[in-house]
Amino acid sequence: MSRLRRVLILVTTVAVVAGLALGGGAVWLYSDAKVSTAGSTSFGNELAVPPLAKSRVKPDGTRVFDLTMQSGHKEFIQGKKTPTWGFNGDYLGPTLRAARGEKVEVKVANRLGEASTVHWHGMHLPAAMDGGPHQMVAPGQTWTPHWTVDQPAASLWYHPHPHGRTEKHVQRGLAGMFLLDDERSAGLALPKTYGVDDLPVIVQDVRFDGAEFDHGHRLMSDTGFLGDRTMVNGTLDPYAEVRDERVRLRLLNASTARVYAFGFSDGREFSLIGTDGGLLEQAVPMERIRLSPGERAEIVVRMEPGEKTVLRSFPPRDLGEGWQKRFNGGDDTFDVLQLRAHRELRPSPQVPDRLGELELPDASDAVRGRFFGLRTSGINGRKMDMARIDETVTRGETEIWTVRNEHGTPHNFHVHDVQFRVLEVDGERPPAELRGAKDTVFVPGRTTVKLAVRFDGPSDPDVPYMYHCHLLYHEDLGMMGQFVVVDKGQKAGRVHVPDGHLGH
Numbered sequence: 001m002s003r004l005r006r007v008l009i010l011v012t013t014v015a016v017v018a019g020l021a022l023g024g025g026a027v028w029l030y031s032d033a034k035v036s037t038a039g040s041t042s043f044g045n046e047l048a049v050p051p052l053a054k055s056r057v058k059p060d061g062t063r064v065f066d067l068t069m070q071s072g073h074k075e076f077i078q079g080k081k082t083p084t085w086g087f088n089g090d091y092l093g094p095t096l097r098a099a100r101g102e103k104v105e106v107k108v109a110n111r112l113g114e115a116s117t118v119h120w121h122g123m124h125l126p127a128a129m130d131g132g133p134h135q136m137v138a139p140g141q142t143w144t145p146h147w148t149v150d151q152p153a154a155s156l157w158y159h160p161h162p163h164g165r166t167e168k169h170v171q172r173g174l175a176g177m178f179l180l181d182d183e184r185s186a187g188l189a190l191p192k193t194y195g196v197d198d199l200p201v202i203v204q205d206v207r208f209d210g211a212e213f214d215h216g217h218r219l220m221s222d223t224g225f226l227g228d229r230t231m232v233n234g235t236l237d238p239y240a241e242v243r244d245e246r247v248r249l250r251l252l253n254a255s256t257a258r259v260y261a262f263g264f265s266d267g268r269e270f271s272l273i274g275t276d277g278g279l280l281e282q283a284v285p286m287e288r289i290r291l292s293p294g295e296r297a298e299i300v301v302r303m304e305p306g307e308k309t310v311l312r313s314f315p316p317r318d319l320g321e322g323w324q325k326r327f328n329g330g331d332d333t334f335d336v337l338q339l340r341a342h343r344e345l346r347p348s349p350q351v352p353d354r355l356g357e358l359e360l361p362d363a364s365d366a367v368r369g370r371f372f373g374l375r376t377s378g379i380n381g382r383k384m385d386m387a388r389i390d391e392t393v394t395r396g397e398t399e400i401w402t403v404r405n406e407h408g409t410p411h412n413f414h415v416h417d418v419q420f421r422v423l424e425v426d427g428e429r430p431p432a433e434l435r436g437a438k439d440t441v442f443v444p445g446r447t448t449v450k451l452a453v454r455f456d457g458p459s460d461p462d463v464p465y466m467y468h469c470h471l472l473y474h475e476d477l478g479m480m481g482q483f484v485v486v487d488k489g490q491k492a493g494r495v496h497v498p499d500g501h502l503g504h
Contacts, residue, residue, distance in 0.1 A: 030323065033218065034331045035228050038265075038312060041335040047238040049195040050176060050202075053094035062103040062146065065096055067118065069137075069160075069174060070111040076236050080211035085112065085172040091234045093158070093176030095200060098149050100182040105146040110137040115162065116169055118143075120178060121294060122156035122276055122419070122439045124456070127463040127485070130416055133163035133386060134463065136498045151419070152359060153185035154278040154437070155200075155250040155296045163386060167224065167256045167472035171215050173234070175254050177202065184356060185279060189349040191248035191300060197348070198248045199240060201311070202233050203336060205258045217473070220327040222376065222409050223319075224257030224473030230313070230334045239338040246348035247339065248273075248300050249311070253291040256472040258329050259319060259410065259442065263288040264301070265310035265335070271351045274298030277419030277437025279356030284432040290316050292412040292442040294470035297433070300351050303341040311337040318444035319410050328410060360421040360437055361454035365398035372403045372467070372481075374411045374443060376474055379467075383478030389464060391483035392492040395457040400450055408445035411474065415439060415453065416465040417485075424450040440470055455485045461493035 055063045072090030073081040087093025098104050108118050115138045119131035128135070129145035137143040156178040160169035177200050191197035205227030207214040218226045232238045240247075253260055264270070264287075271283040276296050289297050303309070312335055319330035370391060373380050382390070393399065400423070403413045419437035422430040426448055434441065441449055461484050468480030484492050 030326055033220070033326050035329075036333040037229055037335050038333045039335070042237045043239040043338040045235050045237050045239070047199070047240040047337065048233045048235045050092060050095045050200060050233055052194060053088075053096045060103070062105050063098055064105045064107065066107045066109070067093060068109045068111055069116055069118075071113070074234065076231070076234070077208065077211070082208070082211050082213060085169070085174050087174065087176055091173040092202065093174070095176060095194070096158070096178040098180060100149050100151065100153070100180060103146065103148050105144060107142055107144050108137055109142045110139055113139055115139060116160045116174065117162055118158055119161035119416075120156065120158050122154060123178070124151045124417055124419070126458050127417070127460045127465050130465060131158075132161050132416065132464070132466050134496070134498065136162065149180060151180065152278040152356060152437070153182040154180045154276070155252065155274065155298055156180060157252055157254070157296070159254070161466070163384070164476050167476050168215065170254070170256055170472060171213065171225065175202065177250070177252065188352050188355065190273065190351065191244065191246055191348060197244040197246065199250065200233065200252070201249045201337060202252045202254045203230055203260065205230050205255045205334070218327060220323070223328045224471050226258055226329050227255075230336050232337050239340055241342065242303050242339050243342045243346060244348050245345045246300050246302050246351070248298060251291060251297045251299065253293050253295050255293055257293060259290065259292045259316045260313040260334075261288050261290045261316040262297075262311060262313055262336070265312045268301065268309060270299045270301040272297060272299055272433060273351065273355055275433065275436035276439045280436045281356060281358060282354055283351045286433070288314060289433050290442065292440065292470070293472065294412065294414055294440040295442070301339070303339060303345065305341055305345050306343050307341050309339050310335050311339070318442075318447070320408055320445060324408060358421070358437060360419065361398040361452040362421065363400060363423050363452050365454070366400045366452060367397050369400040369402060372401060372413070374403065374405045374413065374469065374479070375407055376409055376477060376479060378478055379481045382481070384468075384480040384482070386482070386497045387495055388482070389484055389492045389495060390481035393455050393483055393485055394488050395455055395459045395485050398452060398454040401453055402448060402450050403441070403443055404448045405443045405445050410442070410444055411469045411471060411479070412440055412442045413449070413467065414470040415467045418453050418455060421452040422449060423452055457485060459485045459487045459490065461486045461490055462495060464495055
């Protein structure tokens with residue numbers, strides 16, 4: 001009996017010790033998952049501003065840009081050279097700029113060791129020029145898409161879209177902005193001197209392992225890569241000198257999974273003037289704006305002579321509850337960019353009362369609806385198949401797309417070629433930041449959004465556009481579908497799949 005008692009005591013002791021170890025490990029994992037750089041960022045590096053891409057104009061008026069995907073090294077941390085990819089340089093790419101009505105052509109050369117693509121995120125253009133996974137550019141080859149710009153002034157961007165490898169290609173540095181202008185925006189009294197009072201703010205989260213990027217996913221996270229610090233335009237700990245009373249920030253969430261809630265460290269108000277697809281009808285005063293991967297926002301902030309303020313990302317809402325919230329970045333805070341006002345500032349006019357006119361479809365124009373159920377395992381229960389056309393839409397028709405996040409993991413939803421109108425979020429009118437032109441919308445767990453979309457062509461029954469979650473890990477897992485635009489009465493054709501890309 002005494003021997004049995006000793007055995008029971010030993011087993012109980014081992015169980016208690018194991019339980020304590022597991023509990024302690026869980027507590028350590030939970031506490032270690034929270035990240036904050038608020039108040040500890042040195043802001044010792046002047047913000048790099050991507051150069052405006054050089055272009056030439058053909059006799060027929062076509063504006064031609066050259067982009068080369070290439071590998072290189074960049075010294076993000078003094079004395080440490082990080083292997084990188086970039087366009088026309090070691091990291092990121094130049095800012096392309098064109099005006100509405102212009103014909104553009106981009107010569108995309110691939111000097112990398114593997115195939116990739118360049119997708120024009122937010123651009124309305126033919127499917128064959130979209131740069132999705134069907135338009136692969138092999139090493140040593142050049143792809144030359146061309147189209148006519150036919151949409152309002154906006155802050156768009158470009159990035160790779162290779163099937164199953166998008167997250168890694170973007171993380172390595174392949175991204176840049178594509179700004180569009182039009183006559184209306186040119187006539188508005190808004191900050192518009194690029195690199196002076198009109199700043200691109202390309203925000204990425206990163207983590208380093210010595211000199212190299214660490215692209216490993218955080219333990220327990222189901223959204224993808226989450227870094228422990230941020231950089232802007234490829235600059236760690238950045239500051240920007242401000243010499244004008246008002247400065248326009250073109251915010252781009254170029255991270256692959258992280259959701260940001262941007263505001264200022266002193267709680268100051270700013271004016272939201274534009275969303276993904278261009279200017280709002282009128283500016284909206286705000287203190288915070290949430291951007292999920294791929295989303296953009298244009299804001300104008302007022303500065304006083306000699307003062308400093310910090311663009312900060314506060315803990316974002318709707319990333320789950322408890323453990324899920326913690327491990328998906330819902331408790332994280334980042335000091336992103338310090339603005340330093342000069343002792344004397346050039347006066348800036350107030351933001352105009354009226355800005356733009358939305359060129360968006362309305363629910364009353366809709367002729368049919370579609371449903372998209374989002375799960376990490378796929379959309380509407382299916383993983384991406386490059387040979388399968390999931391939806392066929394008719395050119396010129398407006399549709400209502402109902403997008404439902406069917407589980408608790410955060411997602412968002414990006415549609416190629418169009419800017420859509422957000423009609424509802426869980427049956428309610430969308431907040432002000434979702435009432436402009438959008439191509440990407442955040443869809444928290446168990447949330448339903450309704451979108452009015454219209455496909456104005458051109459039609460192409462054989463070449464698809466994509467719709468997908470823009471948390472790139474999810475996209476790479478197969479959380480993507482494709483659609484073709486056809487003329488009325490026309491049927492979908494047969495998709496050509498690049499070698500080695502059949503199925504997922």
